[in-house]
Amino acid sequence: PTAPDSPFPYTTRGLPHVSTVSQPPSAPAGPAGEFLHDFLLAAARHTPDAPAVIESDRPGATTVTSYAELAALVDAYAHGLGALGIETGARVVLESDTTARAVAALLACSRTGLTFVPVSPETPRRRLESILATARPALHLQAVDGTRTNLPPALGTARFGPDGLTVDRAPAPHRPRRRVPCVTDPAYIVFTSGTTGRPKGVVMSHRAVLAFYRGMLTHRIATPEDRIASTSPLQFDFSLLNIGLALGSGAAVVPVPPHLVRWPRHLLRVLRDTGATQVNGVPSIWRQSLRYEPERLAALDRLRSVLFCGEEFPLPELRRLQELLPTARIINCYGATESMACSFEDVPRPLPDDVERLSIGVAHPGAEMLLVDASGAVVDRPGVPGEIHLRSPALFSGYWDDPEATRAALVPDPLCPESGQAVLRTGDLAVRGEHGEHYFCGRTDSQVQINGNRVELAEVERKLTEFPGAAAATALALPLPGGGLELTAFVVPGAGRTPPDAGALREFCAEALPPYMVPQQIQLLDALPVTANGKVDRAALADAAARGA
Numbered sequence: 001p002t003a004p005d006s007p008f009p010y011t012t013r014g015l016p017h018v019s020t021v022s023q024p025p026s027a028p029a030g031p032a033g034e035f036l037h038d039f040l041l042a043a044a045r046h047t048p049d050a051p052a053v054i055e056s057d058r059p060g061a062t063t064v065t066s067y068a069e070l071a072a073l074v075d076a077y078a079h080g081l082g083a084l085g086i087e088t089g090a091r092v093v094l095e096s097d098t099t100a101r102a103v104a105a106l107l108a109c110s111r112t113g114l115t116f117v118p119v120s121p122e123t124p125r126r127r128l129e130s131i132l133a134t135a136r137p138a139l140h141l142q143a144v145d146g147t148r149t150n151l152p153p154a155l156g157t158a159r160f161g162p163d164g165l166t167v168d169r170a171p172a173p174h175r176p177r178r179r180v181p182c183v184t185d186p187a188y189i190v191f192t193s194g195t196t197g198r199p200k201g202v203v204m205s206h207r208a209v210l211a212f213y214r215g216m217l218t219h220r221i222a223t224p225e226d227r228i229a230s231t232s233p234l235q236f237d238f239s240l241l242n243i244g245l246a247l248g249s250g251a252a253v254v255p256v257p258p259h260l261v262r263w264p265r266h267l268l269r270v271l272r273d274t275g276a277t278q279v280n281g282v283p284s285i286w287r288q289s290l291r292y293e294p295e296r297l298a299a300l301d302r303l304r305s306v307l308f309c310g311e312e313f314p315l316p317e318l319r320r321l322q323e324l325l326p327t328a329r330i331i332n333c334y335g336a337t338e339s340m341a342c343s344f345e346d347v348p349r350p351l352p353d354d355v356e357r358l359s360i361g362v363a364h365p366g367a368e369m370l371l372v373d374a375s376g377a378v379v380d381r382p383g384v385p386g387e388i389h390l391r392s393p394a395l396f397s398g399y400w401d402d403p404e405a406t407r408a409a410l411v412p413d414p415l416c417p418e419s420g421q422a423v424l425r426t427g428d429l430a431v432r433g434e435h436g437e438h439y440f441c442g443r444t445d446s447q448v449q450i451n452g453n454r455v456e457l458a459e460v461e462r463k464l465t466e467f468p469g470a471a472a473a474t475a476l477a478l479p480l481p482g483g484g485l486e487l488t489a490f491v492v493p494g495a496g497r498t499p500p501d502a503g504a505l506r507e508f509c510a511e512a513l514p515p516y517m518v519p520q521q522i523q524l525l526d527a528l529p530v531t532a533n534g535k536v537d538r539a540a541l542a543d544a545a546a547r548g549a
């Protein structure tokens with residue numbers, strides 16, 4: 001039956017007549033696999049009337065958006081985006097705080113095969129211009145009451161509101177390349193707050209994000225009854241973790257606007273009015289409430305869990321939080337934006353007095369943390385520090401338009417370089433404990449040389465926070481006018497305690513640390529400056545010290 005010259009080598013001629021059996025219904029038309037919007041809207045099918053987003057911008061004004069209402073917003077926005085004929089894979093800058101509509105907008109981008117780039121309304125113009133120049137988006141999307149103006153003329157602009165999109169300026173006409181959407185396409189690009197030079201765009205595919213979400217959900221951190229407060233700006237992927245945790249669990253996300261997070265009374269009011277059961281944020285969101293509003297914090301009787309990430313939680317503050325929320329589950333969540341996150345580890349309750357550093361546990365199911373020493377050998381003995389390398393299905397695709405930085409971060413698997421599998425080189429140091437758990441020991445670039453001696457800044461900071469009355473501390477190695485580095489520390493006093501004396505702090509360090517690890521200068525501050533993502537702003541401290549402020 002083979003006809004050699006036929007383009008179809010096999011013909012039915014000569015074969016027994018093949019009855020045209022009724023073919024099974026073909027797979028739904030369109031892309032195979034699951035995308036971000038499929039995963040995050042799944043609950044809309046089972047519990048359409050359950051709350052998906054609960055907002056409260058003003059006392060007593062609480063807005064609940066159900067899963068069905070969220071899905072309807074997604075339909076409206078996806079219709080608006082689809083009508084613009086933007087090619088698959090184009091970027092949409094989504095400039096907004098985390099709101100129900102912003103969540104619907106990012107889901108609509110996913111639905112229409114577009115990559116969203118979240119930026120905060122507070123993003124300085126120059127930084128926004130740098131992101132626009134790097135990501136070259138087709139469209140800028142903001143809320144109807146968004147305040148961004150004077151966007152580059154080539155950029156399409158639109159706004160999302162209660163009924164759909166309104167287009168101010170259509171994207172430049174182009175011949176759309178209708179590629180088939182694929183789960184390896186970028187779902188979003190998050191620009192790191194890298195202070196030096198060009199911001200790096202972390203590209204996360206649908207496949208990576210869903211692999212991470214699935215790994216996270218095995219920890220059963222949330223139930224459908226949970227109301228998960230998210231206190232990070234949308235540009236920080238902590239907010240995207242919270243959206244995935246809430247919607248992936250059939251629970252509700254409670255976005256707290258950044259301008260309310262900063263004020264303890266506003267933050268605690270929003271948590272009370274919305275009935276938040278879980279509060280997720282970087283350690284700094286608790287500092288002022290612990291200090292000035294402990295009673296109001298302790299009065300949040302629906303609050304049953306706290307999840308933090310981003311940097312170490314100073315132990316005196318963590319212990320104080322446990323005192324005020326004695327029944328709350330507190331989870332230390334470690335990871336980098338290049339894999340969204342990595343591990344979830346319960347903080348012992350109460351934290352034993354002799355604990356000096358928190359465990360970050362092991363990678364979420366389906367991923368593996370490896371420690372690699374300076375020679376590139378994998379370390380598996382307890383107590384020996386190594387750089388964390390992460391093997392995971394949730395790794396980023398690379399830094400946008402930066403192959404060199406990508407190559408430095410996605411390196412061959414140290415255990416099997418021949419395999420072609422890439423692992424994430426995190427730049428974080430850790431040691432393994434007796435039971436295989438890991439302890440964060442700072443970043444490789446926070447190992448500084450003071451007068452030829454290696455100093456781990458995190459170790460100096462931990463020692464400073466052990467001083468009675470010290471709540472948090474940051475240590476920096478600052479350049480001396482004549483060359484060399486000088487160890488400088490900034491200490492925040494604890495609630496209602498006599499502020500520690502700088503001299504006494506230095507003596508306290510001198511008793512426990514080698515001379516080169518004793519800060520030469522110690523400044524007491526009422527508060528530590530934080531970056532847009534809520535982490536201690538070390539660059540701002542270094543500038544202030546340099547100005548002698």
Ligand SMILES: Nc1ncnc2c1ncn2[C@@H]1O[C@H](COS(=O)(=O)NC(=O)C[C@H](N)c2ccccc2)[C@@H](O)[C@H]1O
Pocket residue numbers: 192237238241308309310311312313332333334335336337338340341342360426427428440442443
């Ligand atoms: N729990 C920690 N203890 C101590 N140092 C930490 C910790 N979580 C991060 N870090 C540090 O922060 C770095 C990552 O910084 S980042 O890329 O801006 N990403 C983040 O900070 C947030 C991260 N994407 C994330 C989002 C949501 C949940 C967990 C983690 C890590 O490499 C660590 O150095």
